[in-house]
Amino acid sequence: MKIPGSREVLEFHDNWLAQPDWDAESPAAQAQGLWSHIEHNHRCNCRLWKEEDQARRRNVPDSAIVANKRNIDAFNQQRNDSIEKIDECLLAQLAEVELNAAVRLHSESAGSMIDRLSILALKVFHMRTQTERSDAPQAHIETSRTRFARLVEQRTDLAACFDALLGDCLAGRTRFKVYRQFKMYNDPAFNPYLYGTKRG
Numbered sequence: 001m002k003i004p005g006s007r008e009v010l011e012f013h014d015n016w017l018a019q020p021d022w023d024a025e026s027p028a029a030q031a032q033g034l035w036s037h038i039e040h041n042h043r044c045n046c047r048l049w050k051e052e053d054q055a056r057r058r059n060v061p062d063s064a065i066v067a068n069k070r071n072i073d074a075f076n077q078q079r080n081d082s083i084e085k086i087d088e089c090l091l092a093q094l095a096e097v098e099l100n101a102a103v104r105l106h107s108e109s110a111g112s113m114i115d116r117l118s119i120l121a122l123k124v125f126h127m128r129t130q131t132e133r134s135d136a137p138q139a140h141i142e143t144s145r146t147r148f149a150r151l152v153e154q155r156t157d158l159a160a161c162f163d164a165l166l167g168d169c170l171a172g173r174t175r176f177k178v179y180r181q182f183k184m185y186n187d188p189a190f191n192p193y194l195y196g197t198k199r200g
Contacts, residue, residue: 003093003166004034006159009114013042013121023047034089041082041111042118048075049122073186079115080181086111087178090166099172106165106176113162120155127151 016022016039023046055068087109130136130144168174184190 003090003170004038005166006117006162009038009117009162010121010155010159012038013118014125016042017046017121017125023050034086034093037082037085037089038114041079041086041115042121044075044079044082045115045118045122048072048079049126051075077183077186080183083109083111083115084178084180086114087176091176091178094169094175097170097172099175103172104168104174106168106174108165109176109179110162110165110169112179113158113165117155117158117162120151120158124148124151124155 012035023043051068051071055065055072057065090110127144127148131141131148133141133144136144165174165176169176188194
């Protein structure tokens with residue numbers, strides 16, 4: 001499987017967002033490998049977006065917000081796991097590349113950049129929606145248009161950086177690592193408020 005470029009990733013993100021409520025479907029459409037992890041990452045970011053919006057509600061019981069916060073924790077953990085899986089797949093494909101003697105270590109992994117592109121796809125999608133609202137004042141529409149243009153620019157910039165990183169990796173000039181997050185708050189063996197209750 002060839003390493004994807006930013007255009008493929010952007011189209012992948014946008015095509016899924018064009019399908020209403022696609023993220024509510026549990027099975028991944030991509031059977032296995034790199035694209036299944038890219039899809040799962042995008043799905044988690046979509047679910048996180050909705051949960052974060054819902055967690056700001058004031059007209060629901062506290063129990064509903066607690067449920068949102070716990071869902072946010074769960075999706076964040078899955079999101080981080082998917083980033084690591086993306087990096088593992090990409091590094092496996094790059095394993096045969098002969099590295100230059102002066103190879104440079106990149107501080108951000110390709111998987112992390114794909115995650116950021118997913119989030120920017122969501123921001124672009126939702127900001128575009130704001131520019132099309134018929135119930136909002138003109139000032140809101142104009143602000144949304146300005147922000148939309150800036151978000152598109154930011155996504156274009158990041159996409160170019162992603163292509164540059166992978167191009168340098170394929171040429172042996174640059175490398176990146178899988179950076180493990182080791183989220184402690186979700187692990188009862190490491191969160192003192194969770195393992196402490198067992199002792200109490």
